[in-house]
Amino acid sequence: MVKRTSDLGAPADPSPDDDPGSDDGPLHDRVYRALRDALVTGRIVPGRAVTLRGLAQSLGVSPMPVREAIRRVSAEGGLVVGANRRVWVPDMDAARFDELVRARILLEPEAAVRALPHIDAARLDRLRAIDEAIDRALAEGDVEAYMAGNHRFHFEIYAAGPSRVLLPLIESLWLQFGPFMRSVYGRVGTAILVDHHVHAVEAIAARDADRLAEAIRADILDGMEVIDDTVLRRPTGSETSSSPESDPCLHVPG
Amino acid sequence: MVKRTSDLGAPADPSPDDDPGSDDGPLHDRVYRALRDALVTGRIVPGRAVTLRGLAQSLGVSPMPVREAIRRVSAEGGLVVGANRRVWVPDMDAARFDELVRARILLEPEAAVRALPHIDAARLDRLRAIDEAIDRALAEGDVEAYMAGNHRFHFEIYAAGPSRVLLPLIESLWLQFGPFMRSVYGRVGTAILVDHHVHAVEAIAARDADRLAEAIRADILDGMEVIDDTVLRRPTGSETSSSPESDPCLHVPG
DNA sequence: TCGGCAAAATTGTGATCACATTGACATCGG
DNA sequence: CCGATGTCAATGTGATCACAATTTTGCCGA
Numbered sequence: 001m002v003k004r005t006s007d008l009g010a011p012a013d014p015s016p017d018d019d020p021g022s023d024d025g026p027l028h029d030r031v032y033r034a035l036r037d038a039l040v041t042g043r044i045v046p047g048r049a050v051t052l053r054g055l056a057q058s059l060g061v062s063p064m065p066v067r068e069a070i071r072r073v074s075a076e077g078g079l080v081v082g083a084n085r086r087v088w089v090p091d092m093d094a095a096r097f098d099e100l101v102r103a104r105i106l107l108e109p110e111a112a113v114r115a116l117p118h119i120d121a122a123r124l125d126r127l128r129a130i131d132e133a134i135d136r137a138l139a140e141g142d143v144e145a146y147m148a149g150n151h152r153f154h155f156e157i158y159a160a161g162p163s164r165v166l167l168p169l170i171e172s173l174w175l176q177f178g179p180f181m182r183s184v185y186g187r188v189g190t191a192i193l194v195d196h197h198v199h200a201v202e203a204i205a206a207r208d209a210d211r212l213a214e215a216i217r218a219d220i221l222d223g224m225e226v227i228d229d230t231v232l233r234r235p236t237g238s239e240t241s242s243s244p245e246s247d248p249c250l251h252v253p254g
Numbered sequence: 255m256v257k258r259t260s261d262l263g264a265p266a267d268p269s270p271d272d273d274p275g276s277d278d279g280p281l282h283d284r285v286y287r288a289l290r291d292a293l294v295t296g297r298i299v300p301g302r303a304v305t306l307r308g309l310a311q312s313l314g315v316s317p318m319p320v321r322e323a324i325r326r327v328s329a330e331g332g333l334v335v336g337a338n339r340r341v342w343v344p345d346m347d348a349a350r351f352d353e354l355v356r357a358r359i360l361l362e363p364e365a366a367v368r369a370l371p372h373i374d375a376a377r378l379d380r381l382r383a384i385d386e387a388i389d390r391a392l393a394e395g396d397v398e399a400y401m402a403g404n405h406r407f408h409f410e411i412y413a414a415g416p417s418r419v420l421l422p423l424i425e426s427l428w429l430q431f432g433p434f435m436r437s438v439y440g441r442v443g444t445a446i447l448v449d450h451h452v453h454a455v456e457a458i459a460a461r462d463a464d465r466l467a468e469a470i471r472a473d474i475l476d477g478m479e480v481i482d483d484t485v486l487r488r489p490t491g492s493e494t495s496s497s498p499e500s501d502p503c504l505h506v507p508g
Numbered sequence: 509t510c511g512g513c514a515a516a517a518t519t520g521t522g523a524t525c526a527c528a529t530t531g532a533c534a535t536c537g538g
Numbered sequence: 539c540c541g542a543t544g545t546c547a548a549t550g551t552g553a554t555c556a557c558a559a560t561t562t563t564g565c566c567g568a
Contacts, residue, residue: 026339028325067322068321068322068325071282071322071325071326071329072325072326072328072329073329074326075325075326075327075329075330076329077419077422085280095416096418096419099368099417099418099419099420100419102364102420103361103419103420103423106360106361106364107357107360107361110356110360114353162349163353164350164353165331165350165353165354165357165427165430166353166356166357168331168426169357169423169426172422172423173419176419
């Protein structure tokens with residue numbers, strides 16, 4: 001039997017690692033954060049359906065707040081509703097990947113430059129600490145820690161400014177990247193990744209907007225080109241036929 | 255007594271003009287489209303609260319699908335939930351306006367260029383027809399017709415391609431612009447607007463990507479600069495004090 | 509052994525109800 | 539006449555129930 005629904009890990013766990021975060025705010029908000037976190041860190045794999053009652057039981061809440069959280073996440077592109085009205089983690093293909101990278105390159109340098117004047121010394125120190133944590137995760141090959149650190153690094157920059165428009169757009173892009181990146185790193189490992197964040201840190205310390213934009217752009221392009229050449233534009237589909245279950249998220253057109 | 259909740263026009267109208275569109279699909283989807291349309295065409299004014307039961311009664315449905323529609327629209331930035339958990343049409347200020355314009359300039363030329371190869375003769379004809387309708391609306395001073403036509407023109411271009419990433423982002427931006435633009439046009443009129451769409455049509459006919467991108471950029475910048483100088487960066491707040499109710503959407507900082 | 513076919517379980521959707529909290533309103537005291 | 543305070547309506551939130559559509563499962567016959 002093949003499970004076609006995703007249960008976010010341990011369903012009946014008394015202390016689940018899908019912790020809805022802090023216990024403040026409405027329940028649907030906590031469910032939203034939990035779902036979003038599971039998506040960004042890649043704990044939910046593409047190709048699996050996300051069911052209302054399943055997710056509700058997995059988080060120990062009623063289906064009602066899950067409904068609103070799913071609607072919210074799907075509005076941000078993290079989930080898609082099929083024609084059957086069932087909710088899926090969207091598959092990645094070369095066209096969507098290209099569009100996502102292009103959107104990131106257009107928006108993130110702009111957001112970084114706009115946030116630059118608001119980055120104080122404390123935040124710069126935090127950025128350096130995150131960068132070191134990323135290096136450790138990279139050295140140890142810890143995929144999840146790397147992804148979490150990378151996310152924190154970028155948004156520690158973008159969220160410095162009072163942005164209320166660019167930031168949600170960029171979060172939507174990361175939300176769409178998360179599940180795909182996780183399975184990619186799970187396959188190719190983190191050894192191929194280089195740390196470009198130090199350039200961004202130097203540019204911020206020097207208050208150099210142009211260099212910061214270029215560092216962000218290079219960071220995005222570098223990581224993405226590796227994925228692009230390694231996974232997405234593979235010439236043959238031989239590996240898919242040899243191990244069909246190990247690659248549930250790639251949908252190479254043609 | 256001042257009404258603080260928006261009722262989307264006629265509440266008990268047997269044939270409301272807030273038609274949820276085509277009658278297919280789930281109810282919450284129809285409510286979503288109705289709400290989104292009301293926002294984009296500016297039928298809901300900033301500063302008014304959108305209540306669940308009010309909107310439900312206004313559309314003749316139960317509060318349940320309205321809940322999901324509101325959650326969806328708020329995820330796209332068309333509505334904001336206050337600390338009181340009440341839902342408002344967000345106010346516009348100079349900073350948010352600037353960010354919205356910048357995001358439009360970054361994303362829309364890219365989307366247009368990507369869609370260009372997929373624009374066939376039929377779509378080009380449709381674009382010309384929409385452009386003529388816009389000219390008529392402009393000549394007659396019909397604000398709502400102009401806004402609807404302008405929206406249709408841009409998205410007739412962007413939606414030509416198979417975009418599934420850029421398009422939702424751009425729709426989110428328009429959703430945030432809608433209510434503000436409406437009240438702006440209601441004040442300054444449509445006489446100040448110039449039609450830049452003909453340049454885009456020419457560029458499409460010539461298959462010139464650079465000229466198309468430049469036409470889109472000019473169209474955005476021109477319309478926005480007018481607003482910027484006319485309404486947003488007004489030197490004094492004298493008009494606000496003279497007629498406080500006629501200007502419920504502007505929040506000039508400082 | 510394999511391909512339809514019907515039964516059963518599961519899913520999303522919508523409605524209704526109960527409850528805590530917020531906001532507005534009227535009343536009362538100064 | 540004005541401000542404080544208590545009351546009451548209204549709002550968002552969450553849960554539960556019913557229903558239709560879809561999916562899965564089990565079974566029978568070829």
